[in-house]
Amino acid sequence: MQALRRKDILSLEEISAEEITLILETARSMREIMLRKIKKVPTLRGRAILNLFYEPSTRTKASFELAQKYMSADSVSVAGSSSSLVKGETLKDTVRNVEVMGVECVIMRHPVSGAAHYLARNINASVINAGDGMHEHPTQGLLDLFTILDKKGRLEKLKVVIVGDVRHSRVARSNIWGLQKMGAEVVIAGPPTLMPPDLEAFGVKAYDRVEEAVENADVVMALRLQKERQDCGLFPSLREYAEIYGLTEQRVANAKDDLLIMHPGPINRGVEISSSLADSPRSVVLDQVTGGVAVRMALFYLLLGGIKEE
Amino acid sequence: MKTLLIKGGRVIDPSRNYDQEADLLIRGAIIEAVEKGLKPPAGTETLDATGLVVAPGLIDMHVHLRDPGYEYKEDIFSGARAAAAGGFTAVAAMANTKPVADDLSVIGYVKERAARAAVRIFPCGALTKGLEGHELAELGRMQKGGAVAFSDDGRPVVSASLMRNALQYSKGIDALIILHEEDPSLSAGGMMHEGAVSSALGLRGTPAAAEEVMLARDLLLLKYIGGRLHLAHLSTAGSVEMVRQAKAAGLNVTAEVAPHHLLLTDRAVKNLSYSTNTKVNPPLRTEFDRQALWEGLIDGTIDAIASDHAPHHSDDKDVEYDFAPFGIAGLESTLSLLLNELSAKRIKKLTLPLLMDKLSTAPARILRVSGGTLQPGSPADVTLIDLKQEVSVNPNTWYSKARNTPFAGYRLTGVAAYTIVGGEVVMKRGVVTEKEPVSHR
Numbered sequence: 001m002q003a004l005r006r007k008d009i010l011s012l013e014e015i016s017a018e019e020i021t022l023i024l025e026t027a028r029s030m031r032e033i034m035l036r037k038i039k040k041v042p043t044l045r046g047r048a049i050l051n052l053f054y055e056p057s058t059r060t061k062a063s064f065e066l067a068q069k070y071m072s073a074d075s076v077s078v079a080g081s082s083s084s085l086v087k088g089e090t091l092k093d094t095v096r097n098v099e100v101m102g103v104e105c106v107i108m109r110h111p112v113s114g115a116a117h118y119l120a121r122n123i124n125a126s127v128i129n130a131g132d133g134m135h136e137h138p139t140q141g142l143l144d145l146f147t148i149l150d151k152k153g154r155l156e157k158l159k160v161v162i163v164g165d166v167r168h169s170r171v172a173r174s175n176i177w178g179l180q181k182m183g184a185e186v187v188i189a190g191p192p193t194l195m196p197p198d199l200e201a202f203g204v205k206a207y208d209r210v211e212e213a214v215e216n217a218d219v220v221m222a223l224r225l226q227k228e229r230q231d232c233g234l235f236p237s238l239r240e241y242a243e244i245y246g247l248t249e250q251r252v253a254n255a256k257d258d259l260l261i262m263h264p265g266p267i268n269r270g271v272e273i274s275s276s277l278a279d280s281p282r283s284v285v286l287d288q289v290t291g292g293v294a295v296r297m298a299l300f301y302l303l304l305g306g307i308k309e310e
Numbered sequence: 311m312k313t314l315l316i317k318g319g320r321v322i323d324p325s326r327n328y329d330q331e332a333d334l335l336i337r338g339a340i341i342e343a344v345e346k347g348l349k350p351p352a353g354t355e356t357l358d359a360t361g362l363v364v365a366p367g368l369i370d371m372h373v374h375l376r377d378p379g380y381e382y383k384e385d386i387f388s389g390a391r392a393a394a395a396g397g398f399t400a401v402a403a404m405a406n407t408k409p410v411a412d413d414l415s416v417i418g419y420v421k422e423r424a425a426r427a428a429v430r431i432f433p434c435g436a437l438t439k440g441l442e443g444h445e446l447a448e449l450g451r452m453q454k455g456g457a458v459a460f461s462d463d464g465r466p467v468v469s470a471s472l473m474r475n476a477l478q479y480s481k482g483i484d485a486l487i488i489l490h491e492e493d494p495s496l497s498a499g500g501m502m503h504e505g506a507v508s509s510a511l512g513l514r515g516t517p518a519a520a521e522e523v524m525l526a527r528d529l530l531l532l533k534y535i536g537g538r539l540h541l542a543h544l545s546t547a548g549s550v551e552m553v554r555q556a557k558a559a560g561l562n563v564t565a566e567v568a569p570h571h572l573l574l575t576d577r578a579v580k581n582l583s584y585s586t587n588t589k590v591n592p593p594l595r596t597e598f599d600r601q602a603l604w605e606g607l608i609d610g611t612i613d614a615i616a617s618d619h620a621p622h623h624s625d626d627k628d629v630e631y632d633f634a635p636f637g638i639a640g641l642e643s644t645l646s647l648l649l650n651e652l653s654a655k656r657i658k659k660l661t662l663p664l665l666m667d668k669l670s671t672a673p674a675r676i677l678r679v680s681g682g683t684l685q686p687g688s689p690a691d692v693t694l695i696d697l698k699q700e701v702s703v704n705p706n707t708w709y710s711k712a713r714n715t716p717f718a719g720y721r722l723t724g725v726a727a728y729t730i731v732g733g734e735v736v737m738k739r740g741v742v743t744e745k746e747p748v749s750h751r
Contacts, residue, residue, distance in 0.1 A: 013510070090629060112630040113501075113512035114584030121583070133632070135512030173512060196509035197517070 004302040008120040008127040011136040012178040020145065020182060026298035027146050027291070033070060034293060043305050044073035050103045051077035052095070053130070054110045059265055059289060060130050060140070064107050067296035071305075091115065092122050099123050105304055108132075126303050128296075134168050139299065140264055141174025143292040145182060147284055148219055150291065151260055156183035161213045161255075163247060164223030164272050165194040166206075171264045172223055176202050189213035190245055193234040210251050217255040221262040222247050222273040238271050247273040249280075260284050311338040314733060315350040319359030319694065323366060324667035325683035334364055336690040339732040343686050357735075359694055362727055365666045366684050367399025367691030369673040372463070372488075372542055372566060372616035373641060375401075375431070378419060379408025384621035384639075384711050386420065390427035391744070392619070392641040392710035394737040397726025399691035400430035400681055401619075401641075402673075405441070406464045412436035412447040417455045428736045428744045429729070430691070432458040432679055437476055437487060443468050446476060450483045458677045461488035463542055464591075466524050468494060473528060477537035486677065488540045489528055491549070492592065496520035501631060503576040503593040511580055513631065516593050518546040525549050529556045532563060540676055541565040543618050545592035547602030554611040564676045566614040567603050569647045570638050570716065575600055578716055586627045586634035587716040590620070607668065608659045613676060615668040617644040621712030639712035643703050645669070645695070647717065649724025653697065662697075694728035701725045709742055 004019060012020070033041055049068050053061055061077065068075040080094070095106060105126040108119055113133030120127040131137040149155055160179050166172040166188045179186050180203065188195065189207040199206055207213035214220055225241060235241050252259060261273070261283040269275045278285060316334040321344055323329075333348035334341065350356070375389040384392075386403075393401050403420060405411035411420065417433050424431035435452035437460040439445045449460050460480070467473045467489065480487050497520040502508050504515020525541065529552060532539050544550060544565050553565050570590060575597050579588045588594060606612040620637025627634050648665055651657055670693075674682025681691045703720040705713040729737035736743060 092628065110630070112632040114631045117584050118630055133512050134514075167509075170512060173510070197504045197515055198506040198509050201506035201510035 003305070008116075009138055009299055009303070010116045010120055010127065010129045012138045012141045012174045012181070013136065015138070017181045020142070020178060023142055023295065023298050023302060024146050024149055026302055027294040030297035030301065031290070031294035033297070034290070039070045040072060041070065042072050044068070044071040044300060047073050047304055048101070048103045049073050049075040049105045049107065049300075050098050051075060052080060052106055052108045053077065054080040054108070055131070057109055057130070059292070060109065063289070063292040064130065064296050067293050067300060070293070071297055071300055073300065091119060095119060095123050099125050105300070128299060128303070131170050133170065135170055136174045137170040138174050139292070139296055140171050141178040143288055143295045144175055144221070144262060144264070145178050146291040146295050147262065147288045148260065150287070151284060152218065155179065158184045158218040159216060160184050160186050160219040160221065161217045162186065162188045162221045162223065163210055163213070163245065164190050165225055165229060166190060166223065167194050167196050168226070168229065169223050175221065176204055187213050191235050191241070194229065210245055210247070211254060214252050215254040217252075217259060219260045219262060220247060220252055220255060224264065224266065225268055225272045242271050246271060247277055249274070249277055252277070262288060264288070312733070313337050313351055313354040315348060315354050315356045316359045316364055316692065316694070317356050319362045319364035321364045321684065322663050322666050323684040324663050324671040325366065325685060328684070329663055334684065334692065336692075336730070336733045339690055341684055341686050341688050341690050344684055357728070361696070361698070363662065363695040363697060364684070365693050365695060366670045366682050367729070367731065368397050368645065368669045368693050369677075369679070369681055370398045370401045370617050370619065370641060370644070371614055371673040371677055373401045373403055373619035374406065374621065374637070375403045376621060377407060377423070378416065382711070383623050383626070386423045386427050386431060388709060388711045389619070389621070389641070390424075390429045390431060391742045392708060394428040394729045394731070394742045395709045395726075395740065396642040397645045397693045397695065397729055397737075398429060398641065399693060399729055399731045400432060400679065402432045402434055402458060402677060404463045405434050405436040405461060410436050410441050412439050412441070414448065414451045414455045417452050417457050421456050428742055429731050430681070432677060434459045434461050434463070434488065436460065437462045437467065438472065441465050443472060446472075446479060449480065449485055453483055453485055458679055459486040459488050459540065461490070461542070463488060463490045466490055466492045466494060470527060470531065474531050474535055477531055477535040477539075480537050481535075484538070486538045486540055488542050490542050491521050491525040491528065493520045493523045496523060500593070501589065502579050503595045505576060505596060507576040507580055511584070513579070518548055518595065518599065521546050521592055522548040522552065525552055529561065529563065532556070532561050533559070537562065539563045543568045543571065543592055543616070544603065544606070544612060545571050545595050545599060547599045550602045550606035550611055554606065554609070557611060564613040565611065566616040567607060567612045568616060568618040569640060569644045570594060572600065572603055572607070572615075573647055573651070574716060582716060584631050585716065586629065586631055587638065587714050589631060589634050589636055590638045591636035604657050608657070608664070613668070614672040615644070615648065616673070617641055621710055622714045623711070624713060627714050637714065638716065639705070639710055639714050642708045642710060643715060643717050646701055646703070646722040646725050647720070649695070649697060650722035653723045690730060690733040692730040693726055694730070695724065696727040697724045699723070699725050699727070
């Protein structure tokens with residue numbers, strides 16, 4: 001199998017459809033490993049990886065760590081806080097120190113948009129962006145693509161609706177770029193205060209009403225709504241949001257019958273999505289999580305796997 | 311007394327609409343004559359200016375010298391050397407130092423050091439104590455001590471009633487107020503211009519309206535109260551239009567624009583992959599705004615060009631985008647960037663006399679300081695310009711302590727060849743030669 005000819009995975013905006021296809025294909029093989037009784041291959045034996053999380057994370061961090069273990073990599077996880085970045089050691093110093101301990105790949109989640117680009121410029125090790133501010137979360141985008149492809153058999157010409165706080169969502173940005181590159185149609189919906197200030201950059205259509213947006217949709221993706229957006233006046237209350245924009249059986253009635261329901265997690269049940277919809281047979285929320293490990297294994301394989309040993 | 315003949319250059323003096331080949335004779339610190347074929351007295355030193363432009367010394371009416379308090383970023387001497395290298399014979403220094411220049415003693419400190427610096431330095435005092443926007447600073451006492459204008463630059467005056475009082479009070483002492491227009495509730499958290507690029511990059515945006523809302527308020531207050539207002543670093547098309555209308559209505563308002571707003575757009579943040587050298591306040595705007603700024607400059611809505619030289623240390627700038635301070639260091643690139651636009655003929659109706667007006671005559675008139683003219687009897691502040699020389703922007707060779715520029719690597723045509731302050735050559739072909747070099751800390 002061929003490798004990715006790039007040092008870093010920073011965003012889906014900067015990645016080609018060919019590369020995405022390669023990653024998704026590789027992830028299929030990786031998922032087979034996950035289904036084995038002994039989930040372990042020696043591919044990354046003797047390779048060191050750092051997980052650097054400047055923001056709390058359960059799912060993404062566990063997913064990366066398991067992917068590393070399944071591939072026999074040696075890894076350490078460091079939790080930083082953004083305040084220590086400002087006051088103490090700089091990000092550059094932190095990572096340069098770890099790099100000289102032999103780390104070849106750094107996974108980083110960081111509250112500042114562009115932090116992954118900054119890091120990638122400053123170290124020789126590969127960087128995988130595990131979420132930078134409101135910018136991108138490319139591995140989440142890839143696992144969403146993987147899940148849709150797995151369930152639908154294709155990405156081309158599918159209508160995917162992203163509902164909620166697109167403005168502050170790195171998950172939405174990665175999905176918008178990734179899905180469009182793979183030939184899907186993406187539309188977004190939600191209150192105007194939670195839409196990006198200028199949509200020209202994305203080439204997607206925005207709807208005020210969810211019911212209109214989901215007409216004939218193949219996939220609906222709900223985004224997590226954060227309470228602090230209410231505090232700065234972007235919407236009046238969680239109750240009102242749920243009433244007008246929350247995904248319910250009724251609200252997605254216009255979509256196709258084989259609609260997939262997705263959510264990057266963690267879910268606010270009864271706010272952006274009703275429990276009955278999140279737990280319905282159409283929901284692939286847990287498949288997304290499984291796909292996440294497979295996609296991350298694929299990235300390790302394609303970025304680090306075997307190439308340097310030869 | 312020492313005499314210096316600047317021979318054979320193209321003399322441009324916007325203060326007299328003068329543009330022809332002539333000689334310029336300096337006696338001591340004063341311009342004695344500007345004529346063709348001048349016969350100098352015996353013992354006159356001659357500077358061959360053939361092929362060069364001879365202009366009134368350039369005045370950068372908006373710089374941050376960081377002294378006192380942030381001398382690791384810049385100090386009065388390094389900033390003055392940078393000014394001389396960039397062709398400026400004088401700069402107006404903003405008050406956001408530590409301590410803030412909100413008091414006669416700080417103005418005195420700046421003046422005292424300025425006397426030993428390479429170029430003239432005109433201090434601006436703070437408009438409010440501590441730049442906090444609560445109480446007026448002692449404008450009258452600072453004015454007597456040499457402050458040429460008053461500004462909380464870097465910050466807006468949030469309270470409309472304080473702004474009203476400032477205008478009213480300033481009339482009594484005929485003081486100029488310089489405003490940084492920004493509604494902080496609209497710009498809160500903003501890292502760049504709010505638009506398509508900020509949306510894609512996931513950076514919080516500062517909308518154009520953050521500037522325009524505040525500027526509209528202050529024009530309304532100026533209309534009601536009177537006074538003299540100068541608007542710093544305009545960045546939006548809407549601002550240009552409001553100033554145009556205000557001027558047409560006869561309001562006493564002037565405005566400046568910074569070279570980075572004339573040359574770059576928000577796309578630079580993406581093209582330079584989140585480089586913090588693109589982080590500046592007001593932010594780089596859109597192509598539409600950029601075009602409007604040039605139009606405003608050409609039609610006279612915008613009076614002056616000022617660098618808004620905002621030097622920062624790499625320790626401060628070499629961090630994640632959100633954590634970096636705002637600012638671009640511009641003293642040593644401003645003139646070349648503008649001359650390059652002129653030689654590239656990209657901007658219709660942009661002429662050299664117009665540029666010299668915006669960079670010299672207009673700032674002197676707005677600040678009511680000496681200079682901006684080659685009229686015999688004036689101080690001998692002169693900038694000689696080589697329109698043909700090619701330079702590349704290399705901040706590692708700057709006299710400024712700062713390196714923060716988004717223009718590094720730009721290849722430009724046109725540069726300052728000599729800077730003459732009070733009859734003394736302080737910069738010759740890129741090399742700053744201070745009369746009394748000052749080592750600082």
